Amino acid sequence: MLILVGYVLMVLRAPAVLLPPEATSPALGPSTAPLSPAEKLTAAHNARLLAISFGGALVVLVGLLYTARSYRLAHRGQVTDRFTKALERLGSDELYIRIGGIHALEHVLRDSADHHADIIEVLVAFIRHRAPRVRGDVDSSIYPRPLPLAEPEADVQAALTALGHRPRRRERNPINLATLHLRGSKLSGADLRGADLTEADLRAADLHNVNLQDSCLLMANLREANLSGVDLRNANLVEADLQNVHLAKANLRKARLRGVDLRNANLVEADLRDAHLVGADLRDAKLPGANLRNANLRRVDLRRTDLVGADLRGGNLLVADFRDANLRGADLRRTGLAGADFQNANMTEADLRYAYLMESNLRAAGLALAKLRGANLRKADFRDANLRKADLRRTNLHMADFRCANMSGANLWAANLDWVNLREADVQGTGPLIAALAARQNAAGGDTSGHGLPPRASAKSSGDAE
Structure with a gap:
């Protein structure tokens, strides 16, 4: 009633509030003509119409707000009702009814963000109740847990699908x-x-x-x-x-x-950058084109692994086992490989520049055309290895063992050959002084202690261009 009285008063007072002052007012200047009675009546009518229109718009706005609030409440009630009915279906003994309840929950999950966390908890609890445990836990005789199957039951699979394809929203728990x-x-x-x-x-x-x-x-x-x-x-x-x-x-x-x-x-082509693989077993795995940059592969077993074209730059491969692995064209630049075992590995055209291979086992490894420039190969074992046309410039080969290795055409410019063992190695095309050193060791029965010229000087004067 008070609102209605106030509205009537606003309509009646509208002309006094909205009409302009009298034209004869001194504030408007002497040139302003006074309003005639007919004009005053028209102006008052227009002011009241404006007040009525404003009141009508206000009523419509209030009605819309009330309708929206009623709709939200009704919608929330409907969603809650759907949620409750879906929960009741989950407890059914019939499989198809349980599946229907899961699908109903999935629809509610998409329609209502307010019920998101509750539905996720219900689905997880349903899966945990229905799916068998890996370990043989003790179940009650009333609700025995089903035995493990080759694949989940249909209702469990439906719940997993609903969980996996839920809307992305903030959740209370993982x-x-x-x-x-x-x-x-x-x-x-x-x-x-x-x-x-x-x-x-x-x-x-x-x-x-x-x-x-x-x-x-x-x-x-x-x-x-x-x-x-x-x-x-x-x-x-x-x-x-x-x-x-x-x-x-x-x-x-x-x-x-x-x-x-x-x-x-x-x-194949997997991204393992910065991965932590210490002690992992990768025997017979296939990693062509894989990216293992800066990965920690310490003590990893990579026997017979296919690493063709793999990127292992900057990785930690200390004491890793690469026996019989295929590393053709692999990138191992600046990799830590001390103590690694590469016996019988195929490392043709592999890039090992500035790698750390101290005391590594490279027996019978295929290193033809490999790039080993600047690598640390101190005390490395190259017996029976194939180093044909390999790039060994500026390498540290102190006390390395090349017995019976094929080094034909290898580039040893500026390499450190101190105490290196070249007995029975094929050093054809490596330079006259290295050939002389190998011949002297062969004649001495493999004694590397009296080879004569300083090994670095011998390597630099061998005639090979950098």
Whole structure:
């Protein structure tokens, strides 16, 4: 009633407020003509119409605000009702009803940001209740946990799909799927950033293009899983089992892979820059074109590994095992390889400039056309190695062993040959003084102590141009 009275008064008083002063007012000057009675009546009518229009607009605005508020409340009530009904379906004994409840939750998840965190918690709890555990935990006789299968049950798979393709919003807690048996799961393209998959069984799972950035896969079992194109940046994969996995073009930058099992893994063109692989097992793995720049590969087992064209620049490969590995054309510039074992490895055309290979084992290694300029090869073992036309300029070969090695055409300009052993080595085309040194050692039965001229001087005067 008070609002209505106020509105009537505003309409009645509108002319006094909105009409201009009388034309005869001295403030307007003597030239202003006074308003006629008809003009005053028209002006008053227009002022009241303006006040009525303003009041009408205000009423419409208030109505719109009230309608919007009512709609929000009604929508929230509908969403809450949908959420409640979906929860009831999850407890059904019928598989298809549970799947319907999961799909209903997925729709609510997309429609309502307010229910996002609650629905994620419900889906995670549902998966943890329905999926078997990796370890044999004790279940109640009332709700026994299903036995492990070759792939998840349909309702568990539906819940995993809903989780993996949820809208990207802020969440209270990371997704916890630790210690669950999820073998054969289909999660292609899923977003599982920051998820906890500790000790999870993901054997033969389809994880193609999955985002697992910052996730925890500690001691997880991923044997034979498809991880091509997966994003594992900063992920924790310590002691995980990755045998026979497909990781082509995967992003493992700065991933923690200490003690991981990558035997027979496919890592073609994978990005392993700055990754931590100490003690990892990469036997028979395929890494052509892989990027391992600045990676920590200390004590890694790389036997029979395919590293053709791989980039290992600046990496730490101390005491790594490269026996029978294929490193053809690999880039190992300035890499720490002290104590590494390259026996029978194929290193043809590999780039080892300024690498640190002190006391490394290069017996029977194929180093034809390899670039070793400026490398530290102190006490390295090159017995039976093929160094044909290799670039050994300015290398430190102090006490290196080249017995029976093929060094034909190798460039040893300015190399440090102090106490080097060239017995029975093929030094054809390396220069007359080096040939004389080899001949003298052969005649002395391999005694390298009395070779005569200072070795550096001999190498520089051999006639090879830099």
